[in-house]
Amino acid sequence: MRINFELNGKSVSAEVSPHQPLRDILRSQFDLTGVKVGCHSGRCGVCSVLLDDRVVKSCLLMAPKANGRSIATIEGLSTNGELHYVQQAFKDNFALQCGYCTPGFIMATVDYLSSSPSNPPLRDEIKSAIKGNVCRCTGYEKIISAVSSAIISSEN
Amino acid sequence: MSSSPPQSYHLPLDLVSALTLLAEHEGSAKIIAGGQSIMLLLRQGFLSPETFVDISCIPELSEIATIGGVVHVGAAATYSSLESSPEIQPYSVLTDSLHVIADPQIRNLGTVGGALGHADPSLDIVPPLLCLDANVVLKSLDKTRIVSLSNFHQEYMTADLSKDELIHSVTFNNLTGPHGGAYEKASNVEGGWPTVGVAAQVVLDDTLSIISDVKIALAAVGDTAIRSPCIEKSLIGSVISMDSISKSSELVSQDIDPLDDLSGSAEYKSHLAGVLSKRALIKAINRAGGSL
Numbered sequence: 001m002r003i004n005f006e007l008n009g010k011s012v013s014a015e016v017s018p019h020q021p022l023r024d025i026l027r028s029q030f031d032l033t034g035v036k037v038g039c040h041s042g043r044c045g046v047c048s049v050l051l052d053d054r055v056v057k058s059c060l061l062m063a064p065k066a067n068g069r070s071i072a073t074i075e076g077l078s079t080n081g082e083l084h085y086v087q088q089a090f091k092d093n094f095a096l097q098c099g100y101c102t103p104g105f106i107m108a109t110v111d112y113l114s115s116s117p118s119n120p121p122l123r124d125e126i127k128s129a130i131k132g133n134v135c136r137c138t139g140y141e142k143i144i145s146a147v148s149s150a151i152i153s154s155e156n
Numbered sequence: 157m158s159s160s161p162p163q164s165y166h167l168p169l170d171l172v173s174a175l176t177l178l179a180e181h182e183g184s185a186k187i188i189a190g191g192q193s194i195m196l197l198l199r200q201g202f203l204s205p206e207t208f209v210d211i212s213c214i215p216e217l218s219e220i221a222t223i224g225g226v227v228h229v230g231a232a233a234t235y236s237s238l239e240s241s242p243e244i245q246p247y248s249v250l251t252d253s254l255h256v257i258a259d260p261q262i263r264n265l266g267t268v269g270g271a272l273g274h275a276d277p278s279l280d281i282v283p284p285l286l287c288l289d290a291n292v293v294l295k296s297l298d299k300t301r302i303v304s305l306s307n308f309h310q311e312y313m314t315a316d317l318s319k320d321e322l323i324h325s326v327t328f329n330n331l332t333g334p335h336g337g338a339y340e341k342a343s344n345v346e347g348g349w350p351t352v353g354v355a356a357q358v359v360l361d362d363t364l365s366i367i368s369d370v371k372i373a374l375a376a377v378g379d380t381a382i383r384s385p386c387i388e389k390s391l392i393g394s395v396i397s398m399d400s401i402s403k404s405s406e407l408v409s410q411d412i413d414p415l416d417d418l419s420g421s422a423e424y425k426s427h428l429a430g431v432l433s434k435r436a437l438i439k440a441i442n443r444a445g446g447s448l
């Protein structure tokens with residue numbers, strides 16, 4: 001079936017079948033390889049994207065569900081070559097090593113920041129917000145610092 | 157994958173269209189809500205329906221409202237929409253459980269109706285709804301049925317649902333009197349399925365010293381989520397005391413039948429069920445205004 005949707009602000013269309021996860025369409029038909037491939041089963045979060053501004057795992061998103069909706073990936077966050085402030089916070093806090101998990105964490109953080117997080121930031125609340133994402137390198141501490149500093153900078 | 161038969165995917169915008177599709181394709185249509193359980197089954201090749209009926213764009217099925225003292229939760233309401241709904245906030249037994257289901261991504265798509273349709277005995281949302289004596293409203297083109305949730309899941313992974321029916325909503329009554337609820341869960345990994353989950357809902361008398369009603373329900377301890385009549389009988393009408401709560405929590409093992417599996421041995425889970433029952437009861441009683 002053919003679906004029409006908004007992808008990083010542009011109207012697009014794609015030929016999909018129901019058992020295809022949107023992740024595979026984004027990577028193969030639109031070359032958005034910032035949407036990573038990990039577990040295929042909703043456990044690791046590297047494929048996280050925004051569906052109508054809410055974070056979801058695109059490996060579990062049946063492609064037809066995107067019809068008429070808006071999808072945002074990591075590639076759509078920066079404007080005119082300038083990093084989104086969440087990307088900047090990850091960079092400033094050294095919140096990545098290999099970087100494979102980073103797009104997923106950033107998309108989860110963008111959703112969390114849009115749902116009025118506590119400020120001053122609460123560590124437990126941040127941990128709940130990013131618990132759908134796995135990082136095998138950093139030990140999470142720097143990611144938590146990055147999310148905290150993004151919350152603080154979002155107020156300014 | 158390329159050999160799979162042609163499939164049609166429908167996104168009806170109203171209930172009658174969805175029910176008509178189910179009636180027309182009786183037996184061959186699969187209902188899709190958030191797709192969070194289904195997607196895995198499709199990928200693994202356990203399912204290959206010809207027709208998909210996606211109910212996530214039907215506004216009526218996503219409504220959450222309180223009408224005449226009854227809370228109605230539309231089957232396609234997501235866990236996230238329940239978490240942020242003012243109608244749900246008074247029921248801490250539900251909000252506790254919503255906060256510990258998987259992670260934000262799964263909660264943004266996963267729905268209550270999808271959970272009830274999936275009928276897994278480990279689902280976190282079912283014990284709280286059992287404690288609230290919830291009913292399940294089922295609709296087909298020609299009839300509406302109302303089934304109590306305790307009868308809706310009678311066997312492992314099986315819901316009392318015919319092929320032309322969908323789950324329309326879940327309903328439960330407003331609570332009166334000093335009341336409190338809590339959900340306690342233990343799992344092997346952060347954000348994981350429960351090894352055991354226990355929901356408790358209590359009502360106290362006006363002096364806040366006697367338990368006038370209590371309901372306990374558990375996940376992941378048998379073929380379906382179940383209530384614990386042994387704990388309930390031993391506490392109803394009793395004066396609040398740590399001693400009686402500890403003793404009655406131990407009775408839970410008489411009501412459950414956990415399995416040995418990767419998440420733990422049956423013996424361990426029985427022990428855990430007692431510990432979590434006690435914790436949930438203490439929290440529920442404190443939230444109701446009782447002191448312990």
Ligand SMILES: Cc1cc2nc3c(=O)[nH]c(=O)nc-3n(C[C@H](O)[C@H](O)[C@H](O)COP(=O)(O)OP(=O)(O)OC[C@H]3O[C@@H](n4cnc5c(N)ncnc54)[C@H](O)[C@@H]3O)c2cc1C
Nearest residue numbers: 042189190191192193194258266267269270273279280323
């Ligand atoms: C990685 C991961 C972790 C998870 N962790 C947890 C956890 O910790 N705790 C927990 O409780 N759950 C957990 N879940 C499960 C989650 O709760 C369910 O996947 C979700 O609620 C199912 O809802 P859905 O809308 O996505 O259902 P779908 O996948 O769309 O549907 C599930 C089933 O229900 C049927 N169905 C759906 N809606 C209706 C309806 N209205 N009427 C009739 N039948 C219907 C479908 O046909 C299908 O058989 C997890 C899932 C994943 C993928």
Ligand code: FES
Nearest residue numbers: 038039044045059
């Ligand atoms: S690839 Fe989607 S969660 Fe792991």
Ligand code: FES
Nearest residue numbers: 097098135136137
């Ligand atoms: S930075 Fe390598 S997995 Fe997170």
